[in-house]
Amino acid sequence: MNLTLKVWRQKGAGAPGRFVTYEARDVSPATSFLEMLDAVNEGLIARGEAPIAFEHDCREGICGSCGFVINGVPHGPRRGTTVCQLHMRVFEDGDVLTLEPWRARAFPILKDLVVDRSALDRIIQAGGFISAPTGSAPDANAILAPKEDAERAFDAAACIGCGACVAACPNASAMLFTAAKVSHLGLFPQGQPERWDRARDMVRAMDGEAFGSCTNMRECEAACPKEISIAFIARLNRDLVKASFRPRRAAAAAGV
Amino acid sequence: MSTETAVRPREGALDARVPPGPIERKWERRRFEMKLVNPANRRKYTILVVGTGLAGGAGAASLGELGYNVKCFSYHDSPRRAHSISAQGGINAAKNYRNDGDSVFRLFYDTVKGGDFRAREGNVYRLAELSGNIIDQCVAQGVPFAREYGGLLDTRSFGGALVSRTFYARGQTGQQLLLGAYQALERQIAAGTVRMFPRTEMLDLVVVDGRARGIVTRNLVTGAIEAHAGDAVVLATGGYANVFYLSTNAKASNATAIWRAHRRGALFANPCYTQIHPTCIPVSGEHQSKLTLMSESLRNDGRVWVPKRAGDTRPPDRIPEAERDYYLERKYPSYGNLAPRDISSRAAKEVCDQGRGVGPGGRGVYLDFADAIARFGEDKIRERYGNLFDMYERITGENGYKVPMRIYPAAHYVMGGLWVDYDLMSTIPGLFVGGEANFSDHGANRLGASALMQGLADGYFILPYTLGHYLAQVTPAGDDTRVPAFDAVRREVQDGVRRLLAVGGSRSVDSFHRDLGRVMWELCGMARNDAGLRKALAEIPALREDFWRNVRVLESGEELNQSLEKAGRVADFLELAELLVLDALHRTESCGGHFREESQTEDGEARRDDERFAYVAAWEYTGTLSQPRLHKEPLAFEHVHLATRSYK
Ligand SMILES: Cc1cc2nc3c(=O)[nH]c(=O)nc-3n(C[C@H](O)[C@H](O)[C@H](O)COP(=O)(O)OP(=O)(O)OC[C@H]3O[C@@H](n4cnc5c(N)ncnc54)[C@H](O)[C@@H]3O)c2cc1C
Ligand code: SF4
Ligand code: FES
Numbered sequence: 037m038n039l040t041l042k043v044w045r046q047k048g049a050g051a052p053g054r055f056v057t058y059e060a061r062d063v064s065p066a067t068s069f070l071e072m073l074d075a076v077n078e079g080l081i082a083r084g085e086a087p088i089a090f091e092h093d094c095r096e097g098i099c100g101s102c103g104f105v106i107n108g109v110p111h112g113p114r115r116g117t118t119v120c121q122l123h124m125r126v127f128e129d130g131d132v133l134t135l136e137p138w139r140a141r142a143f144p145i146l147k148d149l150v151v152d153r154s155a156l157d158r159i160i161q162a163g164g165f166i167s168a169p170t171g172s173a174p175d176a177n178a179i180l181a182p183k184e185d186a187e188r189a190f191d192a193a194a195c196i197g198c199g200a201c202v203a204a205c206p207n208a209s210a211m212l213f214t215a216a217k218v219s220h221l222g223l224f225p226q227g228q229p230e231r232w233d234r235a236r237d238m239v240r241a242m243d244g245e246a247f248g249s250c251t252n253m254r255e256c257e258a259a260c261p262k263e264i265s266i267a268f269i270a271r272l273n274r275d276l277v278k279a280s281f282r283p284r285r286a287a288a289a290a291g292v
Numbered sequence: 293m294s295t296e297t298a299v300r301p302r303e304g305a306l307d308a309r310v311p312p313g314p315i316e317r318k319w320e321r322r323r324f325e326m327k328l329v330n331p332a333n334r335r336k337y338t339i340l341v342v343g344t345g346l347a348g349g350a351g352a353a354s355l356g357e358l359g360y361n362v363k364c365f366s367y368h369d370s371p372r373r374a375h376s377i378s379a380q381g382g383i384n385a386a387k388n389y390r391n392d393g394d395s396v397f398r399l400f401y402d403t404v405k406g407g408d409f410r411a412r413e414g415n416v417y418r419l420a421e422l423s424g425n426i427i428d429q430c431v432a433q434g435v436p437f438a439r440e441y442g443g444l445l446d447t448r449s450f451g452g453a454l455v456s457r458t459f460y461a462r463g464q465t466g467q468q469l470l471l472g473a474y475q476a477l478e479r480q481i482a483a484g485t486v487r488m489f490p491r492t493e494m495l496d497l498v499v500v501d502g503r504a505r506g507i508v509t510r511n512l513v514t515g516a517i518e519a520h521a522g523d524a525v526v527l528a529t530g531g532y533a534n535v536f537y538l539s540t541n542a543k544a545s546n547a548t549a550i551w552r553a554h555r556r557g558a559l560f561a562n563p564c565y566t567q568i569h570p571t572c573i574p575v576s577g578e579h580q581s582k583l584t585l586m587s588e589s590l591r592n593d594g595r596v597w598v599p600k601r602a603g604d605t606r607p608p609d610r611i612p613e614a615e616r617d618y619y620l621e622r623k624y625p626s627y628g629n630l631a632p633r634d635i636s637s638r639a640a641k642e643v644c645d646q647g648r649g650v651g652p653g654g655r656g657v658y659l660d661f662a663d664a665i666a667r668f669g670e671d672k673i674r675e676r677y678g679n680l681f682d683m684y685e686r687i688t689g690e691n692g693y694k695v696p697m698r699i700y701p702a703a704h705y706v707m708g709g710l711w712v713d714y715d716l717m718s719t720i721p722g723l724f725v726g727g728e729a730n731f732s733d734h735g736a737n738r739l740g741a742s743a744l745m746q747g748l749a750d751g752y753f754i755l756p757y758t759l760g761h762y763l764a765q766v767t768p769a770g771d772d773t774r775v776p777a778f779d780a781v782r783r784e785v786q787d788g789v790r791r792l793l794a795v796g797g798s799r800s801v802d803s804f805h806r807d808l809g810r811v812m813w814e815l816c817g818m819a820r821n822d823a824g825l826r827k828a829l830a831e832i833p834a835l836r837e838d839f840w841r842n843v844r845v846l847e848s849g850e851e852l853n854q855s856l857e858k859a860g861r862v863a864d865f866l867e868l869a870e871l872l873v874l875d876a877l878h879r880t881e882s883c884g885g886h887f888r889e890e891s892q893t894e895d896g897e898a899r900r901d902d903e904r905f906a907y908v909a910a911w912e913y914t915g916t917l918s919q920p921r922l923h924k925e926p927l928a929f930e931h932v933h934l935a936t937r938s939y940k
Contacts, residue, residue, distance in 0.1 A: 048851055049513075066576045068687075074581055074802070081800045081855070086847050089854055091369070093542040095582050097683070098467055099373045114686075121686045146513055147852045154490065157370050161482040165475035166434045170354040170752045173425070173432035177389060180443035190436040190461065193468060197372055221434045 037063050037129035041076065043088055044136040049146050055134070065125035069112065070095060070102065072124055089148040097121040097261065100196030103203070104149040105136045110200035110259040118198065118261040138203035141246040142210070153199045155245040156213060162241030163234040164217040166227050181224055189223035192216040194262045204259030207248030212256040214242050215272035216264050222275060232279035235272060295780045296499045298557030298720040306559070306910055306925045310414035310714045315931055316396075319418045322714065323757055327764035334359035335485075336768040339759060340507055340522040342494045342549055344371035346466075346744060347727025348528030349473035350751025356480030358756055360763075361771075363520060364477070364486050367493040367512060367544060367857070372474040375530050375542040376747065379466025380587035380680070382450055382458035383744040385423035390447060394455040396420045402453055403742060404932040406632060407707070407735020408884035408900060410562070412908070413931055414714055415732050419742075422749040427459055429752055433472040437461050449630070450589060450740040458741045463587055463679045469744055473751070495785045495860065497525065497553045497723065500777045504553075504723035505769065508778070508785045512857060515850040517786050519778040521771045524722045524759055527553060527710065528751065531728035533566065535865045535872065536703035536817070537809020540572060540585040546861035547868050550710050550729050558718040559910035559923060561711035561731035563868065564876035567738055567885045568818050569704035570636035573687055574656040583702040584687055586659070586680055588740055591629045593664035593673065594697070596620050596636070598657050602647035608658055608696050619643055627939040634737045634885045634898075635939060637701035641818050642896065644700075651698040660696035701818060705743060707734045707885065708872075711910040711925070715758035716750060719910075722766070724759060726750035731908070736884025789849045792859045797842030801858045804839045808862070808869060811835065816873050821889040825877040832873065833918070836866040870917050878922065881905045902934050 039060040046053030058080075063072050070092050077087035092102040097118040104119060106112035111119045114126050127133070135149060143151040181189075193216070201212040218235050221227035227234075243249070250269060257266045311318045311325070329337065337360050341352040344366040352364040368374060386399040399420035404411055427445070431437065437459050438446040450458040461468040480486040491512040498506035498519065506521040532547035533539040554560045571591065573584045597618045599611055619639055621628040631639070640657050643649065650656045665673055670693055674681065681692045688698070709731040710718050716732065717724050727747040734742065815828040845859045882891040882898035883905070891899045908925040 064577055064579060066689075067579045068581070071579045071581045075579060078800055078802065081844060081846060082798075084844075084846065087855060089852060093368070093373060093544050094375070094378045095543060096378050096584055097686075098464065099375075099377045099542065101369070101373050116682075117686060121683070123686065123689070125689055150852065153369060157372070157478060157490075160475060160478045165479045166432065167479065168429070168432035168476070169357045170350075170429060170476075170756065171425075173428035176387070176424075176427045176431040176437075177444050179431055181439060182443050183439045183441050186436050186439045189434075190468075193436050193471065194464065196467075197370065220436065224434050224436075226432055227434050 037065070037124070037127070039063060039127065040132045042132065042134045043148070045088070045148055046145055047147065049144055053145070063124050065123070067124050068095065068120060069122040069124065070120050089150050091150050092120055095120040098196060100198040103138065103198045103200055105138065105203060107134050110138070110203045111261050116261060116263045138199055140202045140208035142208060143199060143202065153197070155247070156197050156199060156210065158245065159210065159214055159238050159241045160217065163230065163237035164221070166221055167230060168226070179226055185223045189220045192223070192264065192268050193220040195264055196262055198261060200259045200261060201256035202247065204255040205248065206253055206255065207251060209250040210242050210245070210247040211250035211269050211272070212260060212264055212266065214238050215268040218272045218275060219268040231275065232282050233285050235275040236279045236284065239276060295784055296777055298499050298502055306923045308412060308713045308925055310412065315413065315417045318414050319421060326757060326761035329760050329764045331359055335361050337361060337763045338363065338522040338771045339524050339526065340365070340520055341526045341528065342507065343374065343528035343530065343727070343729070344368070344474070344477065345374035345376035345528060345530055345727055346470055346473055346747030347751040348526065349374065349470065349477050350748050351526055351528060351726055351755045352486050353473060353476035353480050354752050354756045355759065356483070356485035358760070359485065362480070362486040363489065363522065365489045365492045365494055365507070365509060367491065369490055371477055371488060371490065372471060374470060375545050376470045376744070377467045378542060379744055380463045380585065381589045382448065382460035382465045382741040383426065383469065384450070384457050384741040385427045385459060385745065386420055386457060387424050387427060389445065390456045392455045394457050398455065399423060399457065401932050403733065403739060404735065405937060406737055406739040408737050408898070408937055409735065409902070409906065409929060409932070409934050410565070410883050410927065411733055411735030412927060413929060418754070419733050419746055419749050422753045423745050425753060426745060426748045430469055430472050433476060435461065435468045435472045448589060448592065453739065460589070463677060466744060469748065493857065494549050495552065495788070496781050497556045498778055498781045499556050499720060500775060503721045506773065506778060508781050510785070510789065513852050515848070515853070517782055517789070519773040519782050521769065521773045521778065523763055523766055523769055524724060526724045526726060526755060526759070527729050528726040529729045531706040531709070532865070532868060533703045533706050535808070535869050536812045537805050538575065538580060538583050538813070539703035540569060540583050543582060546864065548861050548864045550725070551864040551868050553710060553718065553720065553723060555913050556720065557913070558720050558723060559711040559912055560708070560871060561908050561910045562708040562736070562875065563872040563911065564879060564886050565707035565736045565884065566703060567633060567705040567707060568637040568701045570633055570640055570701050571659065571699045572702035573684065574651055574698055574700040575653070584683065585702070585704065586684060586697065586699060588633070590659060590677055590680060593676070594629065594659040594661050595663060596629050596657055596659055598643045598648040598650060604648070608660070617643070617648070624939045631939050632737065632739065634887070637818055638887060640701055656698040656700045658696035659699045661692065662696070665693065703813070703817070705738055707731065707736060707738055711908065715761065716754055717758065717762065722762060724755060726755055736886055788860070789856065792843070792845050792856060792863065793849055795840060795843050795845065797844045799842045799844060801843060801845065801855055801862050804835065804843060805858070805862045805865070807835055808832070808866060812869055816876055819887050819889050820876050822877070825873050828873045829870065829877070832866065832870045839863065839866055867917055871911055871920055874920060875909055875911065879905055879909065900936070
């Protein structure tokens with residue numbers, strides 16, 4: 037099949053950007069979206085033009101590196117699928133596809149389709165962990181966790197940190213990402229001691245970045261390639277309410 | 293001024309420094325012998341950790357907790373993205389929670405045997421010993437391992453083992469373990485003990501007075517070439533299976549860090565020990581950019597078969613039971629579909645070579661769940677492997693519950709890597725190597741679910757001790773890089789980048805990588821022979837020359853430039869490939885993942901030659917790629933007696 041791509045090209049952070057049109061010819065339905073872009077890039081290199089920069093690594097939907105917006109939809113049209121796992125058989129001959137980077141103030145564009153998502157790491161730094169210094173753990177089976185809770189925790193832990201939820205949100209909020217981590221850890225017995233501080237600190241860190249606030253638009257859930265449920269946002273909100281009745285514990289949750 | 297390399301090791305001086313005494317006391321003894329660093333002095337020592345996969349992430353976090361001043365580097369935008377994230381199946385540990393006869397000794401035994409008697413006993417025993425602590429540590433961090441209804445941990449059995457010792461987190465074990473390590477690391481970053489340098493690629497090692505003292509990096513966003521000094525350097529930079537171009541590794545996985553260290557004097561051990569994984573989705577066409585692994589845990593319930601008759605192109609449901617060859621069950625009745633990776637991969641190649649392969653191109657075999665679905669129901673199978681079936685469907689467009697999956701072997705893992713002693717220190721003092729980047733524990737073949745175990749054992753429980761011991765013997769040198777040695781290496785790196793940009797040829801980097809992959813897969817892949825290897829030795833240098841004449845890297849070095857990043861990595865692969873082939877050529881025996889056609893039994897099984905090859909081949913860079921110098925570390929088997937590996 038043949039496709040027309042309108043791709044956001046931007047030489048670097050702060051540089052002006054614009055859409056440039058490229059033709060993708062003889063694309064096999066068995067190729068992945070990124071392989072289709074690889075072929076476009078080979079063509080560009082052959083013509084002496086700069087290839088399109090886009091991020092990717094595992095190409096298996098698990099590392100969270102990839103991600104851009106296809107015709108207004110983060111990661112493209114297939115539900116529960118990262119762009120690296122998207123295959124060309126979902127498109128039709130003659131389709132016109134607009135590709136642009138995540139658009140969010142908290143994710144500055146570095147080049148073309150590549151953005152800086154380090155704000156997500158900083159949210160984790162604020163409390164997205166259980167303090168368990170190496171060597172201090174009891175026997176694994178000394179901690180019992182009901183299977184249902186463990187499964188639910190897993191559903192939240194499946195987040196790959198891609199940032200599509202932020203890109204999809206009209207407010208560019210990182211609430212789904214934050215709620216997923218708070219829920220994952222808060223559903224385990226070993227996550228209880230830091231549970232309330234964690235919720236408070238991570239949300240505070242999120243607010244301290246350039247993310248917007250959550251107004252329940254639910255776009256994040258629809259865009260999330262791991263189908264993380266917004267029920268976790270409700271859970272986080274409940275935790276925040278409960279946390280507000282408790283005094284904050286030790287000053288630095290992140291101690292040595 | 294020319295830059296420094298380490299003092300070359302004396303002939304026959306390759307000493308692994310495994311502590312003497314009974315095997316179950318070696319690690320304890322070593323830990324007691326080790327010198328300790330006063331807690332108040334730890335922050336005066338700077339440790340550079342390159343890599344934030346399981347080994348590097350766990351190591352950097354643990355070293356930070358101890359109070360060292362840690363600087364951590366990764367070419368990824370976040371430490372959470374390392375290739376470890378994609379491990380699916382699980383992680384082994386000798387917990388014996390199942391009461392099914394497992395023990396530390398059995399895990400040790402299985403690993404040595406699975407490695408086809410080419411691993412160092414002392415290291416493997418320690419790995420088995422530490423395996424249980426890893427599970428404890430990860431559970432304490434909140435890793436969501438699979439659980440039973442009673443709330444206890446669930447396990448499953450995995451390729452090459454008859455006990456159920458593999459802990460797993462759905463089909464995303466690597467992801468969850470890595471997130472555990474990542475979160476511990478972020479906690480230390482917040483605490484200020486670890487400074488993280490994301491999007492920063494190490495391009496060379498700095499050796500001062502014979503010791504590893506620093507690295508030179510390129511900032512992948514600005515292009516800045518920078519030097520970093522430390523008192524010790526840890527490389528946890530993963531494996532080099534992408535030398536085959538098509539592999540199950542992440543696209544960016546590469547050998548540059550260890551290759552550069554090799555060129556600075558670190559010996560490279562067993563480069564030809566590469567693992568081909570039997571259960572990957574077959575190649576679908578020329579556009580293919582990577583191969584996707586389907587966790588071999590699928591082999592617990594799936595049955596592998598091909599038609600009995602060559603050229604049988606009927607769809608699978610039209611091939612009656614009697615006309616199917618369940619070749620693994622037939623050839624290896626006691627292990628059946630769970631036969632180890634090297635054996636299963638070669639068996640698949642063999643049936644395809646006979647013209648019995650299935651799917652487009654005839655390079656595929658069926659992995660059939662019909663029986664398991666009939667026995668347990670589709671829901672149970674979905675619960676066990678749902679995400680894998682989904683992934684299969686996304687890639688192939690086929691429904692694995694209804695039609696048998698098609699699989700074929702693909703390059704997956706490398707047992708080879710930088711040579712390290714018992715303390716995980718390379719032949720350059722102060723340069724430590726952990727995870728897949730070292731060669732230590734898997735011999736000539738790695739068992740399923742033991743790479744995660746090794747990476748985490750190295751990171752959480754070995755490096756924090758052995759680095760301390762090393763540092764206790766050196767005075768902190770601070771992080772001053774205004775030493776001439778640093779300037780010289782920085783200039784060399786700068787020149788290397790300029791040289792790539794200056795070639796100005798006509799071919800893309802990827803096209804060279806593809807060509808290299810083809811040579812390696814055809815001539816040095818699942819089966820190797822003298823003539824083929826010699827052919828590869830002629831083709832690789834020619835390709836390398838062509839690369840340096842014809843590669844085209846556009847744009848500049850002072851910006852985010854993905855072609856430039858790839859070009860540097862491919863340039864190093866083009867060098868490493870030659871060493872890999874030379875090693876394969878010199879080892880005329882077959883062992884584990886290294887199969888020399890000249891050395892097989894009558895029924896086509898690998899034949900080892902213990903008389904001549906019971907050693908680790910550690911290669912020294914001499915300045916001439918075609919003439920590396922071989923050092924041998926003899927292997928002694930005192931606890932697991934040398935025997936022909938049989939899975940019949
Ligand atoms: C698809 C797949 C499935 C697998 N499943 C399993 C399994 O079920 N069980 C199991 O035990 N094993 C499995 N493995 C193997 C296992 O995942 C790997 O061997 C292991 O995770 C390697 O970890 P590592 O820490 O050594 O390196 P990696 O995770 O590869 O990390 C390397 C790190 O080094 C950094 N790096 C590399 N070079 C540089 C440089 N020059 N400069 C800066 N940073 C650099 C990278 O950014 C990265 O952070 C699987 C492997 C694959 C490919
Ligand atoms: S919640 Fe979903 S969309 Fe958001 S970062 Fe995680 S995986 Fe991506
Ligand atoms: S490239 Fe890893 S999730 Fe897409």
